[in-house]
Amino acid sequence: MRRLSLIVGAVLFAVSCTAGEADTTTAPSAPVTTSPPNTTTSTVVTPTTTTTTTTTTTTTTTTTTLPPTPYGVPAEPRPDPIAPDPGVSDGFDGVGVVTVGAGGAPLYEALDDEEPFVLAREGLMFSAQQRQGEWIEVYTTCDELAWVKADTVVARPPAEAASIGAGFDFAEATIVVDPGHGGPWNIGAASPSGLAEKTVNLDIARRVRDLLSEPRSVDWSTGVILNGTDIPSAGWVILTRAGAGDAGDYEAGLFYRSNLANAANAHAMVAIHNNAGWEIRMDSPGSDVYYQSQIPESRRFAKIMVQELLRGFTPFDANWVGALETGAKSRLSPRADNPQYYGILRRSDMPTVITEGVYISNQSEADLLATAEFRQAYADAVYRALVRFLTTDDTGDGRDSDPVIWYGDAGRGDARPSCVIPSQDPTDQ
Numbered sequence: 001m002r003r004l005s006l007i008v009g010a011v012l013f014a015v016s017c018t019a020g021e022a023d024t025t026t027a028p029s030a031p032v033t034t035s036p037p038n039t040t041t042s043t044v045v046t047p048t049t050t051t052t053t054t055t056t057t058t059t060t061t062t063t064t065t066l067p068p069t070p071y072g073v074p075a076e077p078r079p080d081p082i083a084p085d086p087g088v089s090d091g092f093d094g095v096g097v098v099t100v101g102a103g104g105a106p107l108y109e110a111l112d113d114e115e116p117f118v119l120a121r122e123g124l125m126f127s128a129q130q131r132q133g134e135w136i137e138v139y140t141t142c143d144e145l146a147w148v149k150a151d152t153v154v155a156r157p158p159a160e161a162a163s164i165g166a167g168f169d170f171a172e173a174t175i176v177v178d179p180g181h182g183g184p185w186n187i188g189a190a191s192p193s194g195l196a197e198k199t200v201n202l203d204i205a206r207r208v209r210d211l212l213s214e215p216r217s218v219d220w221s222t223g224v225i226l227n228g229t230d231i232p233s234a235g236w237v238i239l240t241r242a243g244a245g246d247a248g249d250y251e252a253g254l255f256y257r258s259n260l261a262n263a264a265n266a267h268a269m270v271a272i273h274n275n276a277g278w279e280i281r282m283d284s285p286g287s288d289v290y291y292q293s294q295i296p297e298s299r300r301f302a303k304i305m306v307q308e309l310l311r312g313f314t315p316f317d318a319n320w321v322g323a324l325e326t327g328a329k330s331r332l333s334p335r336a337d338n339p340q341y342y343g344i345l346r347r348s349d350m351p352t353v354i355t356e357g358v359y360i361s362n363q364s365e366a367d368l369l370a371t372a373e374f375r376q377a378y379a380d381a382v383y384r385a386l387v388r389f390l391t392t393d394d395t396g397d398g399r400d401s402d403p404v405i406w407y408g409d410a411g412r413g414d415a416r417p418s419c420v421i422p423s424q425d426p427t428d429q
């Protein structure tokens with residue numbers, strides 16, 4: 001998120017010197033019910049030895065109980081899942097999410113066009129607007145409407161509505177993970193040495209997806225994520241930038257990202273960012289998390305997120321920097337009706353937060369972001385926060401503040417006229 005270091009109209013802010021006061025809480029106030037602290041759910045290994053003689057059969061069974069192993073730090077996130085076979089859209093009424101099937105899907109500007117304008121790349125997801133016969137109208141990554149044939153995509157209706165909090169089944173969770181920025185013109189913030197925010201955001205988001213995609217356990221006393229089974233895999237995980245490796249580096253409009261989450265009827269959305277424009281030096285990480293003031297649960301989500309980010313980052317060494325006011329925050333537009341300043345928070349209908357983990361503009365923190373260990377720590381924190389937010393009524397202990405009107409500039413959110421939909425045809429790129 002780009003932001004100005006100069007605060008205009010600072011009189012409207014509850015300004016206080018927060019140097020050294022950032023929340024360094026290291027443990028959640030309440031563990032999730034599915035994974036009480038200090039309980040190890042163990043893998044049972046059952047080697048079987050069979051000894052056969054001419055007259056009797058003896059079977060010896062030994063049971064060994066092993067503690068779950070730490071998830072650790074994969075050097076790289078996993079590749080994207082293989083694109084599905086297209087053409088299973090029977091019964092789809094036109095509202096939900098479509099995934100471009102294997103081989104790509106031609107997109108048409110109008111229903112009666114003879115030629116498509118692009119062969120959209122397999123694995124891309126679009127929100128569906130309506131269906132007319134064999135055609136589905138979609139909202140593209142470039143914030144425009146287009147038509148696609150139903151037999152070239154896989155359609156999925158929105159997730160079932162469900163109450164989040166204690167009792168919520170994580171196996172039913174639909175979660176949107178949104179790596180901020182992307183493409184040649186929207187790199188986000190950058191470090192003095194040239195590390196682009198769009199690149200680290202995507203790596204972190206993919207690591208969050210990988211954590212959510214299989215059952216896990218968490219040692220809540222330490223925050224260590226384990227290869228256990230206490231927490232089921234999330235039912236549906238959507239990454240707003242699809243494609244393995246550099247293929248995930250493309251422009252995706254803010255309208256597109258929110259529309260996709262709304263079309264999936266996601267239970268939670270987290271936009272992964274890193275910051276620029278620090279104001280003061282800090283003794284601890286200056287993590288900020290923006291919440292939606294119009295959705296009360298979003299503030300609880302942000303407070304939990306702040307707490308988990310600080311728990312994950314504090315063991316690392318850096319010359320930390322931050323803003324005068326850190327933690328869970330909300331910015332309102334100076335427009336008369338004071339909606340949320342940030343488009344993704346304004347337009348998304350479910351609890352959504354923007355995480356500004358650390359300051360990539362500060363070389364010391366950028367050096368951390370350049371390591372897999374730190375990016376995994378960021379992903380681990382987001383995962384823990386998602387589990388706590390969705391499956392408990394935990395209010396979170398992260399520092400927070402009330403919404404303020406923001407007169408700064410965050411840059412454009414909608415896709416540029418030069419935006420290009422990723423193509424299946426390599427000669428299009």
Ligand SMILES: [Zn+2]
Binds near residue numbers: 188273
């Ligand atoms: Zn950003």
